[in-house]
Structures are given as structure tokens and as C-alpha cells.
Amino acid sequence: MAGRTLYDKLWDAHVVREENGTALLYIDRHLVHEVTSPQAFEGLRLAGRQPWRGGSVLAVPDHNVPTTDRSHGIADPVSRTQVETLDANCREFRITEFSMNDIRQGIVHVIGPEQGATLPGMTVVCGDSHTSTHGAFGALAFGIGTSEVEHVLATQTLLQKKSKSMLISVDGQVGPGVTAKDIVLAIIGEIGTAGGTGYAIEFGGEAIRALSMEGRMTVCNMAIEAGARAGMVAVDETTIEYVRGRPYAPRDDEWERAVAAWSELHSDDDAEFDRVVRIDAAGIKPQVTWGTSPEMVAPVNGRVPDPEQEMDSVRADGMRRALEYMGLSPNMPISDIAIDKVFIGSCTNSRIEDLRAAAEVVKGRKVANNVKLAMVVPGSGLVKAQAEQEGLDRIFLDAGFEWREPGCSMCLAMNADRLEPGERCASTSNRNFEGRQGQGGRTHLVSPAMAAAAAVAGHFVDVRELAS
Amino acid sequence: MQAFTVVDGLVAPLDRSNVDTDAIIPKQYLKSVKRTGFGPNAFDDWRYLDPGEPGMDASQRRVNPEFVLNQPRYQGAEILLARKNFGCGSSREHAVWALTDYGFRAVIAPSFADIFFNNSFKNGLLPIQLDEAVVDQLFRETEATEGYRLVIDLAAQTVTTPAGEAFGFEVDPFRKHCLLNGLDDIALTLQHADEIRAYEQKRRAEAPWLFRETAS
Numbered sequence: 083m084a085g086r087t088l089y090d091k092l093w094d095a096h097v098v099r100e101e102n103g104t105a106l107l108y109i110d111r112h113l114v115h116e117v118t119s120p121q122a123f124e125g126l127r128l129a130g131r132q133p134w135r136g137g138s139v140l141a142v143p144d145h146n147v148p149t150t151d152r153s154h155g156i157a158d159p160v161s162r163t164q165v166e167t168l169d170a171n172c173r174e175f176r177i178t179e180f181s182m183n184d185i186r187q188g189i190v191h192v193i194g195p196e197q198g199a200t201l202p203g204m205t206v207v208c209g210d211s212h213t214s215t216h217g218a219f220g221a222l223a224f225g226i227g228t229s230e231v232e233h234v235l236a237t238q239t240l241l242q243k244k245s246k247s248m249l250i251s252v253d254g255q256v257g258p259g260v261t262a263k264d265i266v267l268a269i270i271g272e273i274g275t276a277g278g279t280g281y282a283i284e285f286g287g288e289a290i291r292a293l294s295m296e297g298r299m300t301v302c303n304m305a306i307e308a309g310a311r312a313g314m315v316a317v318d319e320t321t322i323e324y325v326r327g328r329p330y331a332p333r334d335d336e337w338e339r340a341v342a343a344w345s346e347l348h349s350d351d352d353a354e355f356d357r358v359v360r361i362d363a364a365g366i367k368p369q370v371t372w373g374t375s376p377e378m379v380a381p382v383n384g385r386v387p388d389p390e391q392e393m394d395s396v397r398a399d400g401m402r403r404a405l406e407y408m409g410l411s412p413n414m415p416i417s418d419i420a421i422d423k424v425f426i427g428s429c430t431n432s433r434i435e436d437l438r439a440a441a442e443v444v445k446g447r448k449v450a451n452n453v454k455l456a457m458v459v460p461g462s463g464l465v466k467a468q469a470e471q472e473g474l475d476r477i478f479l480d481a482g483f484e485w486r487e488p489g490c491s492m493c494l495a496m497n498a499d500r501l502e503p504g505e506r507c508a509s510t511s512n513r514n515f516e517g518r519q520g521q522g523g524r525t526h527l528v529s530p531a532m533a534a535a536a537a538v539a540g541h542f543v544d545v546r547e548l549a550s
Numbered sequence: 551m552q553a554f555t556v557v558d559g560l561v562a563p564l565d566r567s568n569v570d571t572d573a574i575i576p577k578q579y580l581k582s583v584k585r586t587g588f589g590p591n592a593f594d595d596w597r598y599l600d601p602g603e604p605g606m607d608a609s610q611r612r613v614n615p616e617f618v619l620n621q622p623r624y625q626g627a628e629i630l631l632a633r634k635n636f637g638c639g640s641s642r643e644h645a646v647w648a649l650t651d652y653g654f655r656a657v658i659a660p661s662f663a664d665i666f667f668n669n670s671f672k673n674g675l676l677p678i679q680l681d682e683a684v685v686d687q688l689f690r691e692t693e694a695t696e697g698y699r700l701v702i703d704l705a706a707q708t709v710t711t712p713a714g715e716a717f718g719f720e721v722d723p724f725r726k727h728c729l730l731n732g733l734d735d736i737a738l739t740l741q742h743a744d745e746i747r748a749y750e751q752k753r754r755a756e757a758p759w760l761f762r763e764t765a766s
């Protein structure tokens with residue numbers, strides 16, 4: 083018998099039943115936030131149903147919460163209603179919620195791993211496409227729609243068809259100054275935003291193995307930007323050390339048993355994938371997106387591409403439209419692009435390691451005069467507290483950054499943090515779609531170190547040169 | 551859920567690839583706690599010239615005459631013709647709710663993003679994947695002929711042009727069954743409640759740490 087992939091193992095362990103190629107898949111962990119859950123709870127109520135296993139659910143408000151002083155609640159009445167609706171639903175259905183003023187509150191994809199609510203070998207779902215983040219733990223994690231949120235609440239299962247499998251192997255080592263974010267942007271640049279559609283991606287290779295859990299989460303987070311619902315990384319010592327001692331992690335004898343079980347969570351040597359992509363880590367440079375799709379990306383020392391050079395006419399049209407929206411001209415050096423705002427945060431890059439990397443660049447420097455706003459939004463209250471303990475907040479504040487309360491913030495601008503039309507932002511988030519950070523706003527996706535470097539230079543700059 | 555059997559509908563062409571869910575329904579409308587009322591804000595940034603906020607009266611807004619769905623000839627369209635990777639981006643089911651509330655019953659494209667594709671079936675919106683060359687042809691015919699309609703027959707799995715040319719499409723048998731009959735997934739799944747419990751019992755013995763309550 084041929085070996086099994088990590089995806090096969092996770093899948094097989096969760097099939098309750100199967101019929102005509104559609105499986106009923108058991109869900110171990112269900113994360114819930116305020117935006118995609120109200121209609122699901124309403125559905126339960128209308129049908130007179132109760133959650134199947136409320137203890138598997140962890141809820142948190144993150145998209146709408148203000149990142150400034152919260153002592154007076156949420157000013158925007160529509161946002162407030164949505165957060166209050168989550169509070170009320172969690173009370174009614176007896177679901178654990180880290181409410182807005184709980185120190186454990188934060189972005190749903192940051193708090194799951196932080197609490198040990200995300201564990202290796204789990205199936206993890208959330209009504210949010212960046213649920214792929216949790217795959218970094220050797221878990222099968224993917225985003226679902228609201229009808230599916232209701233289905234999981236009511237039945238603890240989902241009807242799923244198995245995806246094809248893809249291995250993306252990042253071979254060799256990355257150079258200094260090149261981070262997980264650059265790796266994943268380079269991957270998306272290579273395979274395209276639909277390259278992973280229909281696949282579950284396993285990220286492997288020496289450069290992935292060398293990443294911390296934070297880095298692996300960054301990579302898996304953006305699997306969805308390559309079109310794959312799930313991204314995952316095999317379990318190793320790094321995984322186990324990260325999980326050890328977290329609030330919901332197993333303890334004592336159970337810990338030993340769990341670690342033994344988790345050691346199986348990797349693809350067998352003779353496992354076969356439907357597609358294999360190999361990427362040379364040494365060739366990856368710090369990346370900056372120039373367009374309105376994450377695949378529109380270039381190395382920082384490169385240039386904005388020229389649609390005239392593009393053979394495929396549909397692609398060329400897309401490029402022209404993107405350049406017009408972004409207010410950029412073909413062939414201009416990426417490093418000539420001046421920015422108005424800087425956003426360091428989001429479920430891609432708001433963990434402690436991200437903040438450390440940014441602070442290291444910022445230390446002893448000042449935000450450039452042309453930058454109207456530079457903000458750091460930690461991923462959770464606990465990340466914020468840790469950063470403050472390490473003095474990172476002082477470094478940011480001294481440089482002229484704002485130091486905010488945790489949440490999604492300007493990643494999608496559902497709260498008050500947003501770009502004005504035409505404003506250009508260096509952002510550590512994951513989507514540069516038109517209007518994503520505010521109507522007419524222009525987003526360039528970069529790593530935390532690159533965002534910090536852009537903040538002090540006022541334009542994009544190769545962080546490797548700034549450091550020297 | 552509204553059942554889907556046969557739709558004979560006017561076609562509207564949206565000639566862009568990678569239409570993302572942020573474009574289909576911008577984030578400010580996700581603050582609603584309802585499932586309905588998203589139609590007037592489908593494609594909001596493209597459709598209107600003024601910035602939209604929840605609660606605005608759509609009839610008072612400045613319409614963008616350049617946007618294809620605003621052209622008189624496409625009013626009342628029920629079938630959206632689109633390019634590759636339609637529905638990419640977020641998991642927001644609001645994108646599907648916006649399309650159905652607008653009046654669309656089906657979307658035809660060469661490819662769809664996975665989550666959007668799934669969400670569509672849960673709401674009676676049929677996503678139909680056809681070859682790029684066929685989609686190209688449909689774009690040409692739609693643009694060339696005012697009042698261009700297609701007939702979609704789910705049972706037969708065909709899309710038929712006014713000239714009588716029929717194209718077959720694939721659909722998963724289970725989803726087809728649910729859509730044809732307007733069935734609710736949850737009730738169907740709960741018929742297997744005993745199997746779910748049996749699975750839980752076995753799994754709890756093997757891996758008890760997976761069953762730790764969040765309230766502790």
C-alpha cells in the first residue's frame with residue numbers, strides 16, 4: 083500500500099461516514115467570530131436546535147472591535163449591534179467567549195493557537211477563510227460559510243469532498259532578511275491565486291522546517307490566497323514545544339499520549355501527491371505586491387511590470403486595471419513607491435515574533451514625515467501584554483507609531499481604521515483587493531520588517547540594505 | 551432553501567477574472583445580522599459612484615452608468631456570466647446572499663473559488679463550470695444579442711443557448727439532489743446522529759484531549 087500524506091491521515095481520522103464520495107467529517111474545534119455567525123445562530127433558534135457540543139466552540143469578537151480606547155464601548159451602532167449579538171448568542175447557547183475586554187481577546191486565528199485550542203491532529207473550522215492558518219499545527223483547518231457554521235454547530239460535522247493534494251517544497255535556506263511572509267508571497271507569485279484551487283496544500287522542505295510556529299502560521303494563513311482552502315505543515319519538535327503548557331493543551335499522562343500520537347502527523351516518505359511544486363529558497367527576496375491580487379507581486383529590488391510585455395490579453399487587461407487602481411506606472415522601481423500609511427497587524431503578521439521583527443528595524447529610527455499614520459495592532463491582548471513586557475511598545479511609540487488594542491483593524495477596515503481614497507499603505511495583512519482597506523485605498527502587502535522599513539524610509543526599501 | 555429545477559433567464563456578462571468576495575459585497579455590509587437585503591449592495595463599489603454605507607437608500611445613490619449590470623439591457627438578469635476564479639477571497643456567505651437577493655439564480659464561469667462554490671449550493675445559487683472556450687463563446691453571444699437568454703436544466707445538467715446548442719456541466723450528485731428538492735443539509739445529517747455519536751465515543755477513547763471543553 084502506498085504511503086499516506088498528512089492530509090490523508092487527518093482526513094481518514096475524521097470520516098464519520100461516506101457516501102458517493104461525499105464524507106461526513108467530524109469537527110473537533112469550531113472557532114466563531116461576530117461577522118459570520120449571527121445568521122447561523124438565528125438558524126439554530128428558528129429550527130429549535132442546540133449546539134451539538136458547545137464545549138468544542140470558542141468565540142471572540144475581532145472584526146468590528148475598536149483598536150483605540152474601549153472603555154466606552156463601540157461608537158458605531160451597527161458594529162456594536164454585531165458584537166452584542168455575539169455576546170447574547172454565546173450566553174444563550176452557553177458558548178465560551180473571550181469578550182472585548184478580556185485580555186485573551188484577539189484575532190480568532192491568533193487566539194486559537196495561543197490558547198492551545200488549536201492542537202495537532204484536529205479538524206478546525208471557522209466562518210473565515212484564513213482558518214487555513216491553524217494548519218501550521220499539523221491540523222486540517224479550513225474556512226466555511228455561514229450555512230456551514232450552522233451545520234457544524236448543529237451536528238459537529240460537515241459534508242465535504244476530499245480535495246486533491248499538493249506539496250509545496252521550499253528547498254534550501256532563505257537569505258537574511260527574508261521571512262515567512264516573503265516565502266508565501268513568492269509562492270503565490272509562482273502558482274497564482276487560483277493555483278491551489280481544489281487542493282489541500284502541504285508546505286514542506288528545509289526552509290519551512292526552519293520556520294518558527296509564527297512563521298508557519300503566516301505561510302498557512304495565505305494558503306487561501308493561493309486558492310487552497312487548507313494549508314498545513316507536518317508536526318515536529320517546533321510544533322510540540324509551542325503547544326506545551328498552553329491553557330487548553332493536554333497535560334500529564336494525556337500529554338505523553340498526545341505527543342506520541344502527534345509524531346505520526348507527517349506525510350509518509352512514499353506518499354504521493356497530485357501535484358508537487360518545488361521552490362528554491364535561496365532565490366526568494368523580500369516581496370512587495372504592486373497590484374490588486376496577491377499574485378501581483380515583485381521583489382523589492384524589482385520593477386512594476388509592464389502590461390505591454392504580457393502576451394496573454396486577459397492578464398494584460400487585469401494588469402492595466404490594477405495599475406490604474408493602484409496609481410502606478412509600468413517599469414517604475416518598486417523602491418520609488420512612496421507610502422501614506424503603515425499597518426502592522428492582521429492574522430497573518432501580528433504575533434509576538436512579527437512585532438519583534440518590526441521593532442528591530444524601527445529601533446532608534448523615526449517614522450518618515452510623509453507617512454501620515456503608522457500603526458501596530460497586536461493580534462491579541464496577550465501578545466500586546468508580552469510586547470509591552472519586552473518594551474516593544476516604547477520602541478514603536480518613540481519612533482512615531484501608534485500602539486493599538488488587538489483586532490482585525492485595518493486588515494479589512496470594518497472598524498474605524500481605514501484608508502481614505504487614493505491613500506497608499508504598506509500592510510502586513512493578506513489581501514490587496516480593491517477597497518479592502520477602505521474604498522479607493524491602495525494596499526501593498528509586505529512582511530513586518532519590510533513594513534517597518536517602509537515606515538522609516540517613507541517608501542519601499544530593501545530591509546536588507548537598511549539593516550547594514 | 552429555494553429549489554432549483556429549470557431556469558430560463560436573461561444573461562449578464564461580467565468580464566473580469568478573479569472577481570473577489572470583497573467586490574461582490576464590500577465589508578461595511580457584513581455588519582448586518584440578517585441573511586436578506588444585500589441585493590442593493592451587490593458589487594457596490596463598481597455599481598455606484600458615491601461611497602456606500604449600510605442603511606443608505608439605494609434609490610437615492612449615484613449610479614455608475616459604465617458598470618455593466620447598470621445597463622438597461624441587463625435589468626432583470628438571472629444568470630451571471632463570469633471569468634475564472636470567480637468568488638475568490640473571503641468565506642463571507644453574504645456574497646452569495648447578495649447575488650441571490652439581486653436576483654441571480656446561477657453563475658457560469660470557467661472556475662470558482664472553493665468556499666464560494668460551496669456556499670452557493672447552500673443557498674440555491676447554482677455555480678456552473680464550463681470550459682473557457684465555451685464561456686468565451688457565451689460572452690460573445692451575450693454581448694452581440696440584446697435580450698440573450700440561456701436555459702439551465704439542472705436535472706439534465708445542460709445549459710442551452712437560444713440557437714439550441716446545449717453544453718453539459720458536472721454537478722456532484724448529492725448537491726444536485728439537495729438543490730433539486732430544496733433540502734436542508736442539517737436535517738439530512740441529523741438522520742445519521744447515531745453514527746456521529748458512535749464516532750465520538752471511539753475517538754474520545756483514542757484521543758481524549760480533543761474533547762476538552764473550552765469552558766474550564
Ligand code: SF4
Binds near residue numbers: 494
Ligand atoms: S485579520 Fe483580516 S484576514 Fe484575518 S480574520 Fe481579521 S479580517 Fe480576516
